[in-house]
Amino acid sequence: MSDADARKLIVLGSTGSIGVNTLNVVEHLRRTRAATIEVVGLAASRSSTKLIEQAKQHHVRHIAVADPAIADEVRAALPDAKVYVGDAAAETLVREVEATDVAAAVVGSAGLPATLAAVQLGRRVSLANKETLVAAGMLVTPLVREHGAQLLPVDSEHSAIFQCLAEHPRREVKRIVLTASGGPFRTADKTTIENATVEQALKHPTWTMGRKITIDSATMMNKALEIIEAHWLFGLAGEKIDVIVHPQSIVHSFVEFVDHNVLAQLGSPDMRGPIQYALTWPDRPVGCSEAMDWSALSQLTFEPPDLERFPALKLAYDVIDAGGTAGAVFNAANEAAVQAFLERQVRFGRIVELVTEALAAIEPEPVESLETILDADRKARAFVAQRIRTTPSAVS
Numbered sequence: 575m576s577d578a579d580a581r582k583l584i585v586l587g588s589t590g591s592i593g594v595n596t597l598n599v600v601e602h603l604r605r606t607r608a609a610t611i612e613v614v615g616l617a618a619s620r621s622s623t624k625l626i627e628q629a630k631q632h633h634v635r636h637i638a639v640a641d642p643a644i645a646d647e648v649r650a651a652l653p654d655a656k657v658y659v660g661d662a663a664a665e666t667l668v669r670e671v672e673a674t675d676v677a678a679a680v681v682g683s684a685g686l687p688a689t690l691a692a693v694q695l696g697r698r699v700s701l702a703n704k705e706t707l708v709a710a711g712m713l714v715t716p717l718v719r720e721h722g723a724q725l726l727p728v729d730s731e732h733s734a735i736f737q738c739l740a741e742h743p744r745r746e747v748k749r750i751v752l753t754a755s756g757g758p759f760r761t762a763d764k765t766t767i768e769n770a771t772v773e774q775a776l777k778h779p780t781w782t783m784g785r786k787i788t789i790d791s792a793t794m795m796n797k798a799l800e801i802i803e804a805h806w807l808f809g810l811a812g813e814k815i816d817v818i819v820h821p822q823s824i825v826h827s828f829v830e831f832v833d834h835n836v837l838a839q840l841g842s843p844d845m846r847g848p849i850q851y852a853l854t855w856p857d858r859p860v861g862c863s864e865a866m867d868w869s870a871l872s873q874l875t876f877e878p879p880d881l882e883r884f885p886a887l888k889l890a891y892d893v894i895d896a897g898g899t900a901g902a903v904f905n906a907a908n909e910a911a912v913q914a915f916l917e918r919q920v921r922f923g924r925i926v927e928l929v930t931e932a933l934a935a936i937e938p939e940p941v942e943s944l945e946t947i948l949d950a951d952r953k954a955r956a957f958v959a960q961r962i963r964t965t966p967s968a969v970s
């Protein structure tokens with residue numbers, strides 16, 4: 575490998591579920607001599623112990639921490655590192671540190687400015703942070719082309735679609751179908767879902783993930799976010815994006831072509847698969863994710879989603895139709911409502927209600943800049959906070 579091929583990676587959200595797996599994949603690629611990827615920057619919010627350990631293990635000298643409360647501890651433990659602190663720390667890290675690659679694995683719209691910066695700098699971006707596209711797809715996707723950046727999906731469904739679409743022109747695509755596990759309440763009745771506890775909602779049947787996305791899977795808001803993410807990533811209209819419930823999470827999604835042939839991507843429910851694919855595309859070196867044991871697989875089943883029990887799905891199509899800042903409002907209202915649920919301020923069923931109310935109350939505006947998006951994000955959070963104050967809901 576020549577110097578020109580040397581890869582330098584910044585991992586945003588390194589201490590989270592995707593961030594940790596990304597570093598594991600980097601280590602696997604190094605061990606197997608498939609790729610040498612130097613980790614040159616790490617960003618997290620407040621998990622100081624894990625962050626310090628990662629920086630030492632990967633010899634990283636540029637660190638961003640969002641929470642000022644851990645800055646002194648990180649500086650003391652890593653005296654040779656430059657430590658950026660505060661809300662804009664991750665973005666500054668991306669702008670100041672020379673890199674070829676950025677793994678965008680911060681949770682929520684907090685990851686948007688740094689991801690946008692990576693795109694503006696023409697980086698190769700492994701994108702897990704779906705909220706960035708939901709809130710600001712109309713800003714991000716044109717900039718990818720303008721700055722010669724690459725956006726490689728890490729979300730398992732979108733990695734699957736990306737792999738199946740390959741070089742096929744969009745006119746050959748009849749529709750894409752995103753698979754959904756159905757979450758922990760797939761077979762629960764409406765009343766049980768309405769009043770589900772935090773503990774019940776955090777029990778995902780197939781994937782081990784961070785808390786916010788695990789709650790999103792339980793409301794099926796995750797699939798709604800993924801419909802919008804697919805709309806921006808693949809340039810497809812809402813009517814060409816479908817969802818089917820597939821409880822085993824083995825078929826990660828599929829593409830139906832106009833000739834009625836269907837290509838699907840299958841694999842174990844292990845995020846190291848899509849992460850490695852994003853980091854090594856277009857190559858396919860030996861993987862570190864769990865290999866499938868086909869003899870142990872008894873069945874692959876599919877069922878239509880129930881919009882009555884999971885009304886979040888329909889909202890995604892409304893948001894695509896509304897355009898403008900609707901995606902930012904949708905995403906931020908959901909983030910605020912999930913946070914309130916996790917803090918046991920609202921019952922589970924209130925999450926989707928609050929998002930629906932925010933979309934109805936806040937008129938979408940045309941998007942001119944990142945500031946328009948951030949403004950809509952703030953409005954939606956303020957709206958949800960105010961609704962929670964004025965319409966308290968009993969929590970079980």
Ligand SMILES: NC(=O)C1=CN([C@@H]2O[C@H](COP(=O)(O)OP(=O)(O)OC[C@H]3O[C@@H](n4cnc5c(N)ncnc54)[C@H](OP(=O)(O)O)[C@@H]3O)[C@@H](O)[C@H]2O)C=CC1
Binds near residue numbers: 680787
């Ligand atoms: N987990 C999964 O399997 C999948 C996740 N995704 C998406 O990937 C993203 C990450 O998810 P996941 O890894 O589960 O989330 P986690 O909650 O596990 O991790 C979130 C990460 O973001 C960091 N973080 C939060 N706020 C900031 C901030 N302001 N600046 C810098 N870092 C910040 C956290 O730091 P700290 O630890 O210090 O709080 C942590 O490192 C989400 O968008 C999710 O939807 C998509 C598909 C699958």
Ligand SMILES: CC(=O)[C@@H](O)[C@H](O)COP(=O)(O)O
Binds near residue numbers: 787
């Ligand atoms: C691993 C991944 O990509 C998650 O987004 C996953 O799809 C969540 O599972 P649900 O299908 O339950 O939303």
Ligand SMILES: [Mn+2]
Binds near residue numbers: 729800
């Ligand atoms: Mn997914």
